[in-house]
């Protein structure tokens with residue numbers, strides 16, 4: 001266990017390749033690899049990356065950084081509920097339409113409405129997944145950029 005303090009060196013939470021350490025005469029830490037600057041909060045054991053809005057925050061648990069989150073942005077049950085509704089409501093509407101007006105079994109393309117229900121469900125589910133991935137993509141971008149620089153300017 002090691003507390004977050006301004007005298008030690010820590011792995012960089014943004015690019016995961018470099019090391020962050022305190023900048024001289026400043027209440028901030030910088031990475032030697034991706035050049036990101038972090039605001040240090042020793043009391044709350046947090047690093048805050050100011051280069052994006054809202055700022056990304058990591059918490060130090062004594063051994064490693066805990067999952068980043070956006071400062072002031074809460075991913076509460078309201079978001080989960082909205083995500084479920086976004087998938088469930090359109091699927092229910094399409095499903096209900098097919099239920100009320102069922103296609104005649106002998107007509108061509110009678111399977112299409114059923115496929116359409118699945119398509120509606122999957123496309124909305126993918127949208128939710130994409131939004132979740134987007135949340136982490138920013139960090140992935142820093143990682144890839146730093147990795148590339150290391151390979152090229154070694």
Ligand SMILES: [Zn+2]
Pocket residue numbers: 012013014015016017018019031032033034035036
């Ligand atoms: Zn870094």
